[in-house]
Amino acid sequence: MKTRQPKIVVYSPNQAKDYENMIRKQGYTNVFSASSPAEVKEIIADTEILLCWKFPLHLLSETDSIKWIQSLGAGVDDLVSSPHVSKQSQLTRIVDQFGVPIAEYVFSYFLHFNQRITAIQSAQKEKKWAPFEPELLSGKTIGIAGLGSIGGEMIRKARAFDMKIHGLSVSGKQAQFVDKHFHPDEWREFVKELDYLVLVLPFTENTYHVVNRDILLAMKPSAYLVNVGRGQVVAEDDLIDVLKSGHLRGAVLDVFEHEPLSEESPLWEMPNVYVTPHLSGISTPSRVGHFFLENLKRYINEEELAGIVDRNSGY
Amino acid sequence: MKTRQPKIVVYSPNQAKDYENMIRKQGYTNVFSASSPAEVKEIIADTEILLCWKFPLHLLSETDSIKWIQSLGAGVDDLVSSPHVSKQSQLTRIVDQFGVPIAEYVFSYFLHFNQRITAIQSAQKEKKWAPFEPELLSGKTIGIAGLGSIGGEMIRKARAFDMKIHGLSVSGKQAQFVDKHFHPDEWREFVKELDYLVLVLPFTENTYHVVNRDILLAMKPSAYLVNVGRGQVVAEDDLIDVLKSGHLRGAVLDVFEHEPLSEESPLWEMPNVYVTPHLSGISTPSRVGHFFLENLKRYINEEELAGIVDRNSGY
Numbered sequence: 325m326k327t328r329q330p331k332i333v334v335y336s337p338n339q340a341k342d343y344e345n346m347i348r349k350q351g352y353t354n355v356f357s358a359s360s361p362a363e364v365k366e367i368i369a370d371t372e373i374l375l376c377w378k379f380p381l382h383l384l385s386e387t388d389s390i391k392w393i394q395s396l397g398a399g400v401d402d403l404v405s406s407p408h409v410s411k412q413s414q415l416t417r418i419v420d421q422f423g424v425p426i427a428e429y430v431f432s433y434f435l436h437f438n439q440r441i442t443a444i445q446s447a448q449k450e451k452k453w454a455p456f457e458p459e460l461l462s463g464k465t466i467g468i469a470g471l472g473s474i475g476g477e478m479i480r481k482a483r484a485f486d487m488k489i490h491g492l493s494v495s496g497k498q499a500q501f502v503d504k505h506f507h508p509d510e511w512r513e514f515v516k517e518l519d520y521l522v523l524v525l526p527f528t529e530n531t532y533h534v535v536n537r538d539i540l541l542a543m544k545p546s547a548y549l550v551n552v553g554r555g556q557v558v559a560e561d562d563l564i565d566v567l568k569s570g571h572l573r574g575a576v577l578d579v580f581e582h583e584p585l586s587e588e589s590p591l592w593e594m595p596n597v598y599v600t601p602h603l604s605g606i607s608t609p610s611r612v613g614h615f616f617l618e619n620l621k622r623y624i625n626e627e628e629l630a631g632i633v634d635r636n637s638g639y
Numbered sequence: 640m641k642t643r644q645p646k647i648v649v650y651s652p653n654q655a656k657d658y659e660n661m662i663r664k665q666g667y668t669n670v671f672s673a674s675s676p677a678e679v680k681e682i683i684a685d686t687e688i689l690l691c692w693k694f695p696l697h698l699l700s701e702t703d704s705i706k707w708i709q710s711l712g713a714g715v716d717d718l719v720s721s722p723h724v725s726k727q728s729q730l731t732r733i734v735d736q737f738g739v740p741i742a743e744y745v746f747s748y749f750l751h752f753n754q755r756i757t758a759i760q761s762a763q764k765e766k767k768w769a770p771f772e773p774e775l776l777s778g779k780t781i782g783i784a785g786l787g788s789i790g791g792e793m794i795r796k797a798r799a800f801d802m803k804i805h806g807l808s809v810s811g812k813q814a815q816f817v818d819k820h821f822h823p824d825e826w827r828e829f830v831k832e833l834d835y836l837v838l839v840l841p842f843t844e845n846t847y848h849v850v851n852r853d854i855l856l857a858m859k860p861s862a863y864l865v866n867v868g869r870g871q872v873v874a875e876d877d878l879i880d881v882l883k884s885g886h887l888r889g890a891v892l893d894v895f896e897h898e899p900l901s902e903e904s905p906l907w908e909m910p911n912v913y914v915t916p917h918l919s920g921i922s923t924p925s926r927v928g929h930f931f932l933e934n935l936k937r938y939i940n941e942e943e944l945a946g947i948v949d950r951n952s953g954y
Contacts, residue, residue: 424777424801432754435747441756441913448914451907453899455916457923462739484799486739584768592766599763601770608772 328624329354330372331389335364335379336396342609343375343396343616350617373623375616377607384408392623394616394631396607398422398474399554401527404638416619416631417639418612422605423477426552429604430522431481433550433576434461461485465517470524470553471498474605478522490514494530494637508534512542520548527554528638537562541571548574552604555580564590567597578604643939644669645687646704650679650694651711657924658690658711658931665932688938690931692922699723707938709931709946711922713737713789714869716842719953731934731946732954733927737920738792741867744919745837746796748865748891749776776800780832785839785868786813789920793837805829809845809952823849827857835863842869843953852877856886863889867919870895879905882912893919 332355334343340357347355358364361380370389377396384390385408392414395403400417403409436442438459447454466482468475471493479501482489491502492514499505506514511534515521521543525531535549536559543549549572551558560581566572574596580589583602591597619629633639647670649658655672662670673679676695685704692711699705700723707729710718715732718724751757753774762769781797783790786808794816797804806817807829814820821829826849830836836858840846850864851874858864864887866873875896881887889911895904898917906912934944948954 425775428750428775429754432750435743436751436756439744439747441751444915448907451902453916455918455921457921458918460740460743481799484796587766592763600759601768603770606770606772
């Protein structure tokens with residue numbers, strides 16, 4: 325039996341109950357979960373700790389007891405920008421959990437393009453034996469925009485594939501691990517030599533539409549774009565125009581300006597565009613539950629939390 | 640002008656002329672090429688050096704002048720087993736050139752399965768937004784049968800993906816780089832814990848059909864098989880039966896008992912089988928030309944050649 329039982333509310337459209345059970349198993353008894361705005365409205369009063377994903381933020385006005393909000397994801401743009409989130413409450417995000425899955429996602433698509441697996445599958449259907457020389461990652465140049473823990477894992481994989489590695493970041497953290505480092509005022513220089521541009525950036529006022537027509541046209545026509553950060557970083561209409569013009573060989577998009585991606589979006593039907601439903605760094609109880617439980621121990625013991633969000637930088 | 644101009648014949652069904660030009664560019668003038676048995680029959684007399692791929696071996700009886708045969712590939716089973724190849728001539732194969740392309744091929748298919756890229760493509764066609772949790776390579780166990788330079792490159796990639804690595808080899812070379820090492824009398828033990836079995840073995844009398852029904856059924860039903868070595872290592876009919884029974888989740892086959900794979904083979908139409916046309920370590924002038932030219936310098940200088948084949952072990 326825990327000495328202190330703060331009221332914990334879990335909110336997640338799909339997995340709230342899983343998280344609740346996981347937390348209860350550790351001896352916490354004052355835990356509730358909700359999967360819809362109507363449900364959470366019933367239980368939000370007197371909540372001390374909120375563990376949430378896509379929380380209906382206007383409902384925060386129903387309570388002033390919240391002391392700590394733990395996001396279930398790495399990106400917290402919605403929480404940082406909301407007027408409903410009290411600056412008095414602690415805000416934390418998941419860190420160091422998504423590097424491996426996101427890097428595996430990214431390299432799977434790089435290799436998929438190079439090995440022309442879609443074409444191989446078609447040839448197989450026709451029982452056609454037609455050898456070709458697959459392109460290699462070895463010797464190619466990858467540019468990673470955003471050098472946090474996810475970018476760091478990408479660097480590690482890119483080394484094993486003997487790629488040249490360029491990086492762009494605000495802080496210069498991990499700059500010593502890339503072959504060339506660029507600052508955010510050097511986007512055009514950064515992109516121009518890349519074979520693969522991977523965006524792992526958070527959505528902040530500084531990154532909004534930073535990858536626009538200018539930057540896309542500064543890329544090599546033969547380059548690929550992969551976005552696993554936030555959709556708002558790319559000017560989606562510009563990207564569509566540029567791809568339609570034949571510039572860029574392909575794009576792999578796991579994030580979009582509006583999610584789920586509207587059925588009206590031309591991206592769904594564009595050749596050489598892969599649309600994936602924001603799954604590269606999907607939050608699961610097994611993946612992020614451990615992180616929250618560790619943080620909860622720290623909270624109870626009044627120690628500093630992991631993943632504290634700097635509200636000025638926005639991540 | 641070179642001091643000595645040995646007669647060099649290049650034989651390759653598709654790229655003989657490319658190799659000839661590459662060799663001539665280095666100052667060798669006594670160079671000829673052929674793409675068919677009829678062509679090579681005209682020029683084979685007095686040949687000192689033969690650079691070849693799929694050479695019509697019975698034609699070697701037309702000459703007794705050949706002192707050195709350089710294979711354009713890593714596998715030399717046809718040359719080692721042929722009674723037409725004089726034991727007096729030196730026999731070399733390409734080494735240390737195929738690790739990178741073959742490892743990239745292998746990891747592309749691992750990741751392709753885990754990320755369910757084929758299913759993602761179907762969902763995209765239907766404009767369906769349906770997130771799921773992709774499986775990860777991280778934490779999975781790979782078994783590499785054959786720990787030469789190609790197996791070594793596979794080990795390096797597998798480390799970057801945080802896999803457990805089991806290896807099987809005759810010599811025990813590179814055994815210190817795997818987590819568990821097995822000898823060829825331990826096949827059943829070797830395969831039983833694997834999530835991915837990768838065959839990089841040469842075809843010798845010891846490896847013929849070594850992966851048979853018994854070994855396949857000793858594997859986990861959820862495992863994948865990848866063959867990038869030689870088709871004869873796998874008892875193809877056994878593999879077909881085992882896959883049809885639902886054991887094994889998939890197979891990626893770049894090599895076959897008879898190549899090109901016959902249109903009659905059921906492998907073409909089996910779900911979860913990927914048939915690729917022996918391209919994972921394809922020989923190209925840029926890739927192996929350099930290797931031959933270095934060896935040619937050594938030959939002229941009467942130094943020891945690289946890639947000398949041990950006719951007893953067969954590779």
